[in-house]
Amino acid sequence: MNQPRQIEKRKAIINAASEMFLEAGYAGVSVDGIIAQIGGSKRTLYKYFGDKDGLFAAIVEQMCSEIVTPLTHLDLKRLSLREALSTIAHTFLEVLLSPRTIALHRLIIAEALRAPASARTFFNAAPATSYRCLTEYFIWADGAGLVTPGDAHARAILFLDSLTGQLQLRSLLGHENPAPVEQERLIDEAIAVFTKGIAPTE
Amino acid sequence: MNQPRQIEKRKAIINAASEMFLEAGYAGVSVDGIIAQIGGSKRTLYKYFGDKDGLFAAIVEQMCSEIVTPLTHLDLKRLSLREALSTIAHTFLEVLLSPRTIALHRLIIAEALRAPASARTFFNAAPATSYRCLTEYFIWADGAGLVTPGDAHARAILFLDSLTGQLQLRSLLGHENPAPVEQERLIDEAIAVFTKGIAPTE
DNA sequence: CCTAAACTGTACGATCTATTACCGTACCTT
DNA sequence: AAGGTACGGTAATAGATCGTACAGTTTAGG
Missing domain, CATH: 1.10.357.10 (Tetracycline Repressor, domain 2)
Structure with missing residues (x-):
């Protein structure tokens, strides 16, 4: 398995999306916007998080564990x-x-x-x-x-x-x-x- | 002038839209939805409030004065x-x-x-x-x-x-x-x- | 009754959005 | 080195949204 690559990508998405959600709110951020920020393909984002709500939930969990x-x-x-x-x-x-x-x-x-x-x-x-x-x-x-x-x-x-x-x-x-x-x-x-x-x- | 009519309509819009905004948030309410709720035409809504943000501001002001x-x-x-x-x-x-x-x-x-x-x-x-x-x-x-x-x-x-x-x-x-x-x-x-x-x- | 203004209903255009599809490329395991 | 898997980039689908336009109807007042 090539876990490191997947984990890196996942973290990159979460990091970028976190900042964007914090700044603009859920409705103020588009999936296209996230991808435009970090590059890559929407397909992989959907693979990891299912949909936009899944991404949101993952981000909240991540930030809560840090705080x-x-x-x-x-x-x-x-x-x-x-x-x-x-x-x-x-x-x-x-x-x-x-x-x-x-x-x-x-x-x-x-x-x-x-x-x-x-x-x-x-x-x-x-x-x-x-x-x-x-x-x-x-x-x-x-x-x-x-x-x-x-x-x-x-x-x-x-x-x-x-x-x-x-x-x-x-x-x-x-x-x-x-x-x-x-x-x-x-x-x-x-x-x-x-x-x-x-x-x-x- | 037929002010009573205008005032009534304005109040009706504000009342209905208030409830909807409170329930679903700004992005969760559409202008079409508001009109569907109270009847009438979008035209008059835009005449009174300019745009969706103007309606929002008017609603906040109204509710704050009541509270x-x-x-x-x-x-x-x-x-x-x-x-x-x-x-x-x-x-x-x-x-x-x-x-x-x-x-x-x-x-x-x-x-x-x-x-x-x-x-x-x-x-x-x-x-x-x-x-x-x-x-x-x-x-x-x-x-x-x-x-x-x-x-x-x-x-x-x-x-x-x-x-x-x-x-x-x-x-x-x-x-x-x-x-x-x-x-x-x-x-x-x-x-x-x-x-x-x-x-x-x- | 008549006129002028205000209101209604629907339709429209432009833009944005989430989500899926396709296909070529880079990478890792064996 | 070969082959399968994950990734990148673009595009297509399908739907929703804001704000406007237009033609018809209701209302208020002289």
Whole structure:
């Protein structure tokens, strides 16, 4: 078998098509356009992916598998609660507001009704993993006595969403990102409210 | 002039097209389809709206002007902080998770890059108004000594987003809404964290 | 009742799209 | 080196879409 050749071609198609879909949306990209970009024949594209929807699904799966990794390698247990929340806030905001993540987000939302399987893949890969990661930290912090007992999962959702909600929406709508100083003010206020709000009762 | 006739027709087009766009997205609706739905001639549609993009812009403007009203009629100043936050939480969640709002949200996000003017209209009408409304309350609560001084606007963003973020995303992705009891748990935890987090220092 | 404007219905042209077909060429295995 | 397989390039099929044109009909007002 000549797998390497096939794999290379497959990757080339996925890479090029990913960028195009992220930029122009599902309906804004034509199969002819993809082929014009990377050369080759439409026949092989259809051989690998069946049809345009199959290509879309493959691309979503590929991008979702790439997006998770940087979030699971945080070493938070040596930090104070304040420092840990600050680290989490900065790390997540950087990933979630990156142009690529925003574009993927927008693409998935746009096609959610037409491609529900991809929407589910995305949700399980990206936000659910983030919540889980932070939930684990809150559970640990609870055990370590850093916070007052409470619903760790709910707290993870609240903290993450409070930071990302508005900034993410603005990016999804194509607005300019706000000045970093404004982001910092939001992060500071969030950490202030949360550290006080879940502080252990003495 | 026979304005009533023109106005009626215009409204009929906007109403029918709104539903169709919300359901199927911009690319999923054809002008022929709209006309097939309501009868009449494409000619008049093009006379009123210029082209498909013009129709889209008119629809967004119309829906945005409708969506704001229910949020500005809350009388919060007689309530305790906890009760006020609970009222806000329930009111906003109901509006923001309604199928119509979600569909509009999804539509705007999907077309944000192609129709930035509509995206801006939407942002100013819906989320910005919500934030402003809640910001005013926090400013008042600060003046009334119910909370410790702080950035009212940031707090408004944090509180609202912490509640809506995950639930809204799940709806945008077409998932079933979670059980009401789960929503309540999230609201309860949010109110617990916030009331404690912004309580006045004694 | 009559005129002028607005509306309807259908048909049309041009363009774009997904998908399949054909055939010659490059490549890998044996 | 031979033969089968995957690839490239072009073209054809079939259908949908936007926007316009034209001829007939309804409506509003004097």
